[in-house]
Each structure stands twice: as C-alpha cells, then as structure tokens.
Amino acid sequence: MTDVLDTLIYLEVPRILSHRENIGDFLTKLGPLLISRFKEREDNVKWDIFHAYTALLSQIRSLIPNFSSITLQTDSEKGEGHESCGDVETVRIGGAILLKSAASHEQIAVLEALDAQVPMLVKAINKQLKTKTLKTKQCCFILLTQLLRAYPGALSDQLHLLVSGVASAMGDRSSNTNMKIDTLSFLSVALCSHPPEKLHPHMSVLVPLIVRAVGDSFYKVSAEALTVTLSLIRVLRPSHPSACLLDFTPFVSAIYDAVADKLKATDIDQEVKEKAITSTGLLIATFGDFLSDKASACLILLSSLVLDEILMRFQLPACLPILLERLRNEMTRLVTVKALTTIVNSPLKINLGAILPDIATLGLLDSLTTKYAHGGLDGEGMQKILAETPALVTELDLQISQLALNFVADMMATHPELIPECLSKLLSAFVLLSQSSLLQGATLTSALNLLDALMRNPVPNKPSLEELLDELTAPVFAHASLPRQAYHSISACTAVVASASDDLSKSSRLAKQLAQQLRSPDTTDGVRLFSLLTLGELGRKCPQVYENDPSLKYALIKLLKPELEHTKQRNSRPEELLVDAFNSSSEELKAAASYSLGMLAVGNLETFLPFLLKQISSQPKRQYLLLHALKEVIGSESVDARAMEFFRPRIEQIWPVLMEHAICPEEGTRNVVAECLGKLCLVHPESLLPRLKGCATSKNALMRASAVTAVKFLIVEQWTAADDMLQCAMAEFLQTVTDSDLNVRRVALVAFNSAAHNKPKLIRDLLDMFLPSLYAETVVKKELVREVEMGPFKHTVDDGLDLRKAAFEWYMYTLLETCLERLDVFEFMTHMESGLKDHHDIKLLTCLMLARLASLCPTQVLQRLDRLCEPLKAQLQSKTKANAVKQESDKQEELRRAALRAVLALHVHVPDAERQQQFAELLTMIRSSPELNALYQSVERDATHRSFTAESIMETD
Structure with a gap:
C-alpha cells in the first residue's frame, strides 16, 4: 500500500500544481485520501503526503488570492445556509459570509468542499502533533498555516484541539529553532484570521508561550514572537468594544515586561529592535490607560518598598523616553515615528507630556495637533518646530512639503497664536512652491487647505486679503513666463x-x-x-x-x-467672455478658456450649462474646446445632488451632441467624447448603457471605437449602480476584441485592461470565450508589417506593434494578478515565450511577466524552463554596433537588466532550477562574464533592498 500511495503522490502532485482549473475535483477526490494516510508509518512517505495536501491548499489560495474581497463578515453566531444582508445576496460557509456578487461559483464550491474536510483534517493533524518526530510536527504547522492563508477563520471551531500541540511544540526542550519559528508563524496567522472571541478561551495557554519566545536568545525566534505579539495585543483588546469580552489584565504586565526588555536592550539584532519598538507603540496605544493607572495606584501603596523600581517599568513616562532615544537614532527613526503615531492615534488619550517638546516628525505632528488641540503642544519646543517648517516647503520633496503644509494648517486651527513668528518665511516658501510645475494633486490640495485655514482662523498679525493676494500673485507679474501648472x-x-x-x-x-x-x-x-x-x-x-x-x-x-x-x-x-477667448492664437489661452468655462458651469449649472450646450451645437470650429468644458462639468466632484437633479433632464440634450462628435476623425476629440459618454452612463445607466451597447455594434468603426473607449470611464474604483448592468453587457463590448478594425481592437484591449485591473468580476466569467482572441494579438502578423522608403533607406514599420504591446500589457499587469485561476498557465507561457523574441518594448514586458510568473507558478515554470532559457541567453549575449548612439546602448543595458531580473526570479523562486541543464548553463555564462556578473550582482542587491524595504513597511504599518 505504501508503494502504491507513494507512486500516486508523485503522479498527482505535479497534476495538482499544473492544472488549477481542476482544483475542485482534486480537493474532493484526493483530499480525503491524503488525510486518511497522515498516519503512514514511513516518515518520508508521510512528509510527501503532507506536501501533497499543502500543494492543494496553495492552489486554493491562488484560486482565491484576496479572501477578504469576497467576504462580507466573519460571524459564527448566525445560522447556516444562504441568506441576504439587505440587498446583498450572500452564502455562508463555516463562519464566513461570502458575497455572491464577488465570489465565483468555482470559488464557493471549493471553499464548501474545504470547509467540509477541516474537522477530519484537524483530527488527523492533532494525532500527528503528539509524535516525537520534529519534522512531522513542522509539516503539521506548515500545512495549518497554508490552510489559514487559503481559508481564513477555518479553525474557529477546532482551535481547542490544537492548543496542546502548540504548547508542546513551543515548550519541548527538543524543539529546535525551525520548529519554534514554524509554530509561531502558525500562531501569527491564526491570531489574525479568527474572531477574538474564538481565541480568548486559549489566552491563558498562548500568552505565556509567546512571552517566553519573545525572550528567546536566538534573534529569529524573538523577532517572529514579536510579530505574533502585535496580533496578540489586538486580540486581547479589540478595537470594537463589543468584541472585548475578555479580562485582559492578567496578561498585560507579562507582555509589557517581555517587550520592554527587548526595547531597552542595545546589543540585539536590528530586526528584533525594530519589532520591539513597533510592539511597544501598539502596546501603549492599546493598554496605556491600564498601564498608567496600575502604576499610579501601586506606587502609592508600595512607595516604601523595594518593588518600586520594578513597578516603575509599567509607568508610561519611563517608557516614552526610550522611544524618544530611538527616534534620535537614524537606524530606528522611521519605525519609532510609526510607533509614536500609533500611540497618538489611539482612542486612549495617552499622556505624552514627557516627550512632546522633543518630537519633531511631521507625520506624527499632524496627528498630535488634532489629538492635543486643547493643550500640550504650546511652548518653546513647538515654536522651534514651527520655525523649522518653512524650510521644508519646497519642490525638492513634495511629500515632505505636503506633510509640512498639513501640519501648519492644523496648527492654525488649534494654536493660531503660535503662527505669527514663522508666517512671513512660510508665505515666502509657499510662493516659491506655487511656481513649481510639480505642485499638483494632493500637495496642491494641502496648499489650498493652508490658505483656507489662514483666512478662516484668528492668526495674529496675518496679512489682509489684498496683501495676501499681492504676495501670491507677484510671480505672475514679475516673470514673463511660468510653467503652465x-x-x-x-x-x-x-x-x-x-x-x-x-x-x-x-x-x-x-x-x-x-x-x-x-x-x-x-x-x-x-x-x-x-x-x-x-x-x-x-x-x-x-x-x-x-x-x-x-x-x-x-x-x-x-x-x-x-x-x-x-x-x-x-x-x-461672463460665459461669453471665455468662449471668445477661443479665438486667441495661443493654444494655452484656448485651453484655459475651455477649463474656465467648465468651472463656471460647475459653480452655476442652471445658468451656464444651457449656454455651453448651445455653443457646442452652433460652433463647429470650437467643438473640441467646448467638449473639454463639458467634460469638466460632467466629471466634476463638486456637482452636488441638487445640481445633479437639474443635470439629469439635460442628458437627453447632451447625448445627441456627443453622438454627433463620436465619429469625429480626430482621435483627441473622440477621446473627450468617450469620457463624457462613460461618465454620463454613470449618471443614468438604465437608459444610457443600452444605447452605448448599441453603438459598439455600429457600422462606423469610429463610433465603435468611441463606445468601447467610453467603457473605460464607466469603470470607477467604487462599486456603482451601473456595474450590474455593465456586467450583463460586457460580452457585447468584449466582442470588439475581434473587430476587423485595428484601432477598435487596440482601444478595446486598453479599455478591458481597466476592467480586469479595477473590477475583474466584470470579465472573469468571459475569459474562456475571449482569451483565444487575446492570445492571437500577441503574434506578429506579416500583413501588418510594411516597408517605407525614406530617401535611399528602407524602414520597416509594424502597424501591429501597439496592438501587441497592449495585449501583452493587459495579461502581464492584470490577468496574471487578478484572474490567474482562469488561465491555462502552459498556454499562457507559450505566448509569453514569443514575447521574449519580439520587439524591444515587448521583451521588457515579458521579462517582467516571467519574473512575476516564477513567484506565482514556480512548478509550471520549471517544466518550461528549458524553452525559456534560450531567448534569455540571446538577450544577454546581444551587443550593440560599434557606432551605436547612446540611446541604443541605454536600451540594450535596460534589456539586459530586465533579463537578469527574470533570471534572478527563476533562481530564487523556482525549486531545483539549477538542476535543469539549460538554466545551469545560463547561470554559468553569466558568472563567467565579468560584465554580466557585475550587472547580476547589482540586480540582486536591488532586489534584496526592495524586499527588505517592503517587509519593513508591512511590519510597521
């Protein structure tokens, strides 16, 4: 039986990993068999069985990459089966409530099958956790971790069976560091993915284990335990009061003690140091009221005892200076700022008086001004900070400028008496910043908010309206020309x-x-x-x-x-004044007049919209500019509900005007029309979306292109009333991917890239029908390649290049991330291989795609690795001509780096890649070339730095 099962595993696991579309069948048929054989006596076979079931869970996680996006809530108290929450249809699986509008039938079926197997799975694992073989225990926790990543909350009703196994793994003297780390990783995921009330009964066992692990002498164990501590704190005292049913007081002192010891230590690993700072911030933000009160009471009672020194460690003022010291250290500054920001944003008003005068970090100060609006921030320290702020308002770092502007605006509202000393320098810096071409978006909004705060708050000795306007507008009159922005x-x-x-x-x-x-x-x-x-x-x-x-x-x-x-x-x-400006010879003045006319209409829709529509109909030479003005009106965020009620009846006047210009030969005009059409459909989808769908089948190719482009502007980040109707109509719009007109196919790919990226639900169920047409666009078509004579030279022009780039970009950046479960990975790689031999721009895209695919589907990539190595090798060996210009050399360098990043991803993510002959030869070629080896090491350092930075951000957020 063992030999048969062993053979079955080696045959089935590659199939599991290669055919994601059959994952439901594999789980239903193979899952119970694997679980029943966890009791296998032969250890090697047993470990392979664990690996096979873990592979199943890994594929389920790929099928449902973002579980929270399809889940309404987790609640074990409500009944089973299908239910409706308001107008939202849902289905319950275990403790999770899934949105039927967001989850596919396949995802629901797989989760139901997995949920049914969980009790049997946990029972089998519980028995294996009692064995003495460390690797078997490790396999158990690795499998459980993967289970919770694929199906968060899966163990809600089974946790009591696993607690003793966790305690054994963490407390057994024979447990090595890897065993402890794997167990802690499981705990971290378990604490994050289950409701607090399901975890509270087990705190008396788990908290001492975690506290002991925080003090472990090996830095990796300590760091992992501190990560678990962050989740533990949130479980002990959830942010929602109704979820806090546990008396957490017996546990807080022990946790604080362990974390404080790591915070005070100076001779520890940097990772441990940073995580101790983060844990301290969350601990104070969560339990600050308890820690402070307990310290005060105990100090009064025990002031004459030796225990005073111990109890002082629980007093917040003793801990906060340590954080301040970490703030002065460059290595720990960023993580400390985030920890202090967590404390300030806590619903508890923590007393930070001991360190307030010394904190000078903008993001933190922005929170402090709001939290301590009525005291605590005045004084000499804050005056010094405000005096330094004008120097930070500069185009050299717009993010810092934005934070500085927000901080000063908040101070104007809460402490206006502190502003006068820095106001003159601040306005001078502000005026310089306003002349920058980079001032836009969020930074410009912050700048406008500052001026609004200055005018509306009682800032002493502030300039009058006339004086302020003279200072702000002085650059316009002093300089003949400024950047347009x-x-x-x-x-x-x-x-x-x-x-x-x-x-x-x-x-x-x-x-x-x-x-x-x-x-x-x-x-x-x-x-x-x-x-x-x-x-x-x-x-x-x-x-x-x-x-x-x-x-x-x-x-x-x-x-x-x-x-x-x-x-x-x-x-x-006044609107006629702006229209007459369209006669100017200056294109900038025309564009400004168009924008301003739109803004006039936004401010007074009832007065100016009829005039604008009349101008569009009667002024054919000005229509492009007038349509831009109309676009400003339709898309403006400042159109309120009352104005929209006036706007709706005018739609019947606007639509024919837009239809008339949807067939304009000028692509720029058509794009403006398409944006107006899309945004109009959002206002009244019931009547307008069917009309737009009809335009997509028009005999006029320009009309079809405008209609499909409009779809892109129908897809906004938030879910709207138009989405359900759009989903029903999406098949008709997707038909344009096979349109006979090259331009229609191109804009169709661009539009549906937007759909796949922002709302994949709209197209996920249609991919099987249209993927062959998409893949067909990745192939070089000879009929679209032509030669153009330029004097004595012949130049090759590929009219299909933009279309191929759009096709590669769509499924590189989008389908790979959002609809991976719908792709046949091997067919996908077949077309990706052709991209590695295509035009320079497409080679760059496919190299990035290959690097991403290596991390998502390493086993499938391994099976095609021999075919991928040859084009990568060709890219690395290609050389520019001796007389090549710098631009060509730079492009070649860019391509080599892209190829090396792909090679690095294959080396890191694909298991046993070096055992594959072609890949081993490719690595040997790179390492034997001084030039390529230097580039490869540079790419490797960049990847390591990006990975470390991303991990640090995630841990301190």
Missing part, C-alpha cells in the same frame, strides 16, 4: 483666498481687476492666462461674484469684444 496653482490659490474671506464685495473687485488685466493691450500672455484661469476658479468656488454684479458682466463681455465698447449690452454674460 504654476498658473493653475496660483489661480486656484487666489480663488480660495477670495472665497475663504467671505467678503463678496472684495471678491467682486478682484474679478473686475482680472477683467481689466485681460482688456489691457499691454497685458502679457502669462497674465492673460492667469486671469482666465482665476475667473473660472472664482466661478466654481465663489459663483456669487457673477450673480450679484451686472456691471461686472458688462465689463467682462467687453474685454474680448472691443467693438461693444460704445454699445449697451446690459444682458451680456
């Missing part, structure tokens, strides 16, 4: 200051001044651009400026219509 930034700042002042008369005077600047013949293009943008920003942020001053309307309309100077056009409106 600078004009946008300064105009936004100007509008925010005017709006925050709540002085409508001064804001109106500002608008008149801007109008006069546009009117003056001596005005430079830069000032005109600034004036146009600011008029639009004012219309969005302060629309009352144009509503309450008819004389302003008249002044505005005259600016770009000089012939009206001596006529009385009392009913002229």
Whole structure:
C-alpha cells in the first residue's frame, strides 16, 4: 500500500500544481485520501503526503488570492445556509459570509468542499502533533498555516484541539529553532484570521508561550514572537468594544515586561529592535490607560518598598523616553515615528507630556495637533518646530512639503497664536512652491487647505486679503513666463483666498481687476492666462461674484469684444467672455478658456450649462474646446445632488451632441467624447448603457471605437449602480476584441485592461470565450508589417506593434494578478515565450511577466524552463554596433537588466532550477562574464533592498 500511495503522490502532485482549473475535483477526490494516510508509518512517505495536501491548499489560495474581497463578515453566531444582508445576496460557509456578487461559483464550491474536510483534517493533524518526530510536527504547522492563508477563520471551531500541540511544540526542550519559528508563524496567522472571541478561551495557554519566545536568545525566534505579539495585543483588546469580552489584565504586565526588555536592550539584532519598538507603540496605544493607572495606584501603596523600581517599568513616562532615544537614532527613526503615531492615534488619550517638546516628525505632528488641540503642544519646543517648517516647503520633496503644509494648517486651527513668528518665511516658501510645475494633486490640495485655514482662523498679525493676494500673485507679474501648472496653482490659490474671506464685495473687485488685466493691450500672455484661469476658479468656488454684479458682466463681455465698447449690452454674460477667448492664437489661452468655462458651469449649472450646450451645437470650429468644458462639468466632484437633479433632464440634450462628435476623425476629440459618454452612463445607466451597447455594434468603426473607449470611464474604483448592468453587457463590448478594425481592437484591449485591473468580476466569467482572441494579438502578423522608403533607406514599420504591446500589457499587469485561476498557465507561457523574441518594448514586458510568473507558478515554470532559457541567453549575449548612439546602448543595458531580473526570479523562486541543464548553463555564462556578473550582482542587491524595504513597511504599518 505504501508503494502504491507513494507512486500516486508523485503522479498527482505535479497534476495538482499544473492544472488549477481542476482544483475542485482534486480537493474532493484526493483530499480525503491524503488525510486518511497522515498516519503512514514511513516518515518520508508521510512528509510527501503532507506536501501533497499543502500543494492543494496553495492552489486554493491562488484560486482565491484576496479572501477578504469576497467576504462580507466573519460571524459564527448566525445560522447556516444562504441568506441576504439587505440587498446583498450572500452564502455562508463555516463562519464566513461570502458575497455572491464577488465570489465565483468555482470559488464557493471549493471553499464548501474545504470547509467540509477541516474537522477530519484537524483530527488527523492533532494525532500527528503528539509524535516525537520534529519534522512531522513542522509539516503539521506548515500545512495549518497554508490552510489559514487559503481559508481564513477555518479553525474557529477546532482551535481547542490544537492548543496542546502548540504548547508542546513551543515548550519541548527538543524543539529546535525551525520548529519554534514554524509554530509561531502558525500562531501569527491564526491570531489574525479568527474572531477574538474564538481565541480568548486559549489566552491563558498562548500568552505565556509567546512571552517566553519573545525572550528567546536566538534573534529569529524573538523577532517572529514579536510579530505574533502585535496580533496578540489586538486580540486581547479589540478595537470594537463589543468584541472585548475578555479580562485582559492578567496578561498585560507579562507582555509589557517581555517587550520592554527587548526595547531597552542595545546589543540585539536590528530586526528584533525594530519589532520591539513597533510592539511597544501598539502596546501603549492599546493598554496605556491600564498601564498608567496600575502604576499610579501601586506606587502609592508600595512607595516604601523595594518593588518600586520594578513597578516603575509599567509607568508610561519611563517608557516614552526610550522611544524618544530611538527616534534620535537614524537606524530606528522611521519605525519609532510609526510607533509614536500609533500611540497618538489611539482612542486612549495617552499622556505624552514627557516627550512632546522633543518630537519633531511631521507625520506624527499632524496627528498630535488634532489629538492635543486643547493643550500640550504650546511652548518653546513647538515654536522651534514651527520655525523649522518653512524650510521644508519646497519642490525638492513634495511629500515632505505636503506633510509640512498639513501640519501648519492644523496648527492654525488649534494654536493660531503660535503662527505669527514663522508666517512671513512660510508665505515666502509657499510662493516659491506655487511656481513649481510639480505642485499638483494632493500637495496642491494641502496648499489650498493652508490658505483656507489662514483666512478662516484668528492668526495674529496675518496679512489682509489684498496683501495676501499681492504676495501670491507677484510671480505672475514679475516673470514673463511660468510653467503652465504654476498658473493653475496660483489661480486656484487666489480663488480660495477670495472665497475663504467671505467678503463678496472684495471678491467682486478682484474679478473686475482680472477683467481689466485681460482688456489691457499691454497685458502679457502669462497674465492673460492667469486671469482666465482665476475667473473660472472664482466661478466654481465663489459663483456669487457673477450673480450679484451686472456691471461686472458688462465689463467682462467687453474685454474680448472691443467693438461693444460704445454699445449697451446690459444682458451680456461672463460665459461669453471665455468662449471668445477661443479665438486667441495661443493654444494655452484656448485651453484655459475651455477649463474656465467648465468651472463656471460647475459653480452655476442652471445658468451656464444651457449656454455651453448651445455653443457646442452652433460652433463647429470650437467643438473640441467646448467638449473639454463639458467634460469638466460632467466629471466634476463638486456637482452636488441638487445640481445633479437639474443635470439629469439635460442628458437627453447632451447625448445627441456627443453622438454627433463620436465619429469625429480626430482621435483627441473622440477621446473627450468617450469620457463624457462613460461618465454620463454613470449618471443614468438604465437608459444610457443600452444605447452605448448599441453603438459598439455600429457600422462606423469610429463610433465603435468611441463606445468601447467610453467603457473605460464607466469603470470607477467604487462599486456603482451601473456595474450590474455593465456586467450583463460586457460580452457585447468584449466582442470588439475581434473587430476587423485595428484601432477598435487596440482601444478595446486598453479599455478591458481597466476592467480586469479595477473590477475583474466584470470579465472573469468571459475569459474562456475571449482569451483565444487575446492570445492571437500577441503574434506578429506579416500583413501588418510594411516597408517605407525614406530617401535611399528602407524602414520597416509594424502597424501591429501597439496592438501587441497592449495585449501583452493587459495579461502581464492584470490577468496574471487578478484572474490567474482562469488561465491555462502552459498556454499562457507559450505566448509569453514569443514575447521574449519580439520587439524591444515587448521583451521588457515579458521579462517582467516571467519574473512575476516564477513567484506565482514556480512548478509550471520549471517544466518550461528549458524553452525559456534560450531567448534569455540571446538577450544577454546581444551587443550593440560599434557606432551605436547612446540611446541604443541605454536600451540594450535596460534589456539586459530586465533579463537578469527574470533570471534572478527563476533562481530564487523556482525549486531545483539549477538542476535543469539549460538554466545551469545560463547561470554559468553569466558568472563567467565579468560584465554580466557585475550587472547580476547589482540586480540582486536591488532586489534584496526592495524586499527588505517592503517587509519593513508591512511590519510597521
């Protein structure tokens, strides 16, 4: 029987790892057989059996890579079977409630089969944990860890059977370090993946084991135990009060004692040191009230006893200076900042008075200003910090600038009396930053928030509205030309200051001044651009400026219509001023006028939208710019519910206008139309999505391209009402992947890349139907390759290159990550191999793809390794011509690095790769070449650094 089973394992395990599409059948048929043979007497066979079942679990994890995304909640108290939570249809499996809209039928079936096997599995493992063979115990914990990664919460009703095995593995003197690390890894996953109430009954056994492991002399065991401690703290006192049913007081002192010993030690490994700091931060943030109160009470009672010295270790002020000391050390600064931020963000208001004056880290200070708004941050220390802040507001580091701006804005709201001493330098730095082409996005938002805070809070000796505007706008008049983004930034700042002042008369005077600047013949293009943008920003942020001053309307309309100077056009409106700016010879002014017209409409939809639609219909030469203005209106986040109610009836007027321009020969115009169509469908999917689906089958290729491009803008990050309808229509849209028109196929791939990346559920069930068409686009098509004569030279043009790049990029960056369970990996690799021999850009893509595939499917890659080595070898051996220009040399260097990264990934992730002859020869060739070996070592160092950085971030988050 042993020989038969051994043979079965060696035959079936490769099949399990190679055919993910049959994982449900393998689990149902093979799983119970493997579990029944855990009692095998021959150790080697037993370990292979464990490996086979672990391989099954690994494939299930690949099938469901993000379990939380398909789960509504975990709750063992509700009934079994199918149920509905509101309008969301769900299905219960064990203690998990799965969203039927997010989980596929295959995922549900596999989880149900696995859940049914868990009791039998745990019972068999429990018996094996009582054996004396360390490797068998290790196999048990490795399997259980993989089980919880594939099916979090699987052991909710079985934990009591495993606790004694954990205690034995951790407490047995014969247990080696690997045994302890594997056991701790299991505990870490178990604590994270089960509800606290399921774990609380076992704390009296688990806490002493973990505390003892924290003090272990071997740094790897101690580091792993500190990782477990982070999860343990969250279990003992969950953030949700209703989940905290445990009296945690008997455990806190022991945990604090063990962690504090590691925190105070100076001669320990860096990893242990960092994890001790992180654990201390979470410990204080979670139990700070208990630790502080206990210390105070005990010190009063036992002040005359020798125990005072011991009890002082539980007093927070004694611990916080240690963290402050770690903050001054460059090696531990980052992790300490994150630990202190955790403490500050705690729902408990921890007394940080002992160290507040010395903390000068922006991210932490931002939290501190909110947490201690009414005391604790004033004083000389904070004055020094504020004095240093202006130097941090610079384009050299926008992330630091953003944090500095947020911090000062918060201080203006909570401690305005501390601002005056640094305000002058801060505004000078701010003005310099506003001239940067890099100031946009989140940093620009922080800059605008600071100005809003300055205007709305009682900051002593702050400049008046006029003085502040003069300082902010000075660069516009002092410099003949600024970066385009600078004009946008300064105009936004100007509008925010005017709006925050709540002085409508001064804001109106500002608008008149801007109008006069546009009117003056001596005005430079830069000032005109600034004036146009600011008029639009004012219309969005302060629309009352144009509503309450008819004389302003008249002044505005005259600016770009000089012939009206001596006529009385009392009913002229400001929107006409911006439309007339479309006649300018400057493309920048035209674009600014388009943006500003859209902003005017956003601020006052009822007044300006009808005008905009009329202009689109009556001004064919201006339609591209007018459509851009309409796009600003449709996509603006500032369109509120009331305005949207006005907007809905206008859709029937907007749609025909967009349809008319959806067949424009200019791709830029079609792209703007497509964005408008997609965003309109989000507003009213019931009536508009069927129309868009009809456009996808139009006889006009340009219309089909516009319709498919619109799908990309229908897919937003949040789930919307349009998603269910879009999922039903997705098959029709996907048909365009096989369109006869090359451009339609290209935009289809781009659009569905967006779907696969953001909402794979929309296309996952359709992949079997359309993957052959996708794979067909990865092949070089001779009919699309042509020669073009350029003087005496002939140049080869590949019209299918962009399409192939789109196809490779789609399933490289997207399907591989989001729909791996739907792919036949061997067919996938067949087409990937062709990419390794294609154009330079596609070679880069496929090298990155191969590196990712090596980590996701190492066993399948091993079976094709011989075929992958040859193109990689060719890339590494190729050389540029002697007379090659620097650009060609740089491209070749880039390709070599990409190939070496792929080789490194194969070496690291693919088991027994070096035993494969072709790969061994490839490594030998690299190591024997000084040039390639140096590059390979450089790539290896970069990979190690990235891995260490990522791990550090994950551990300290």
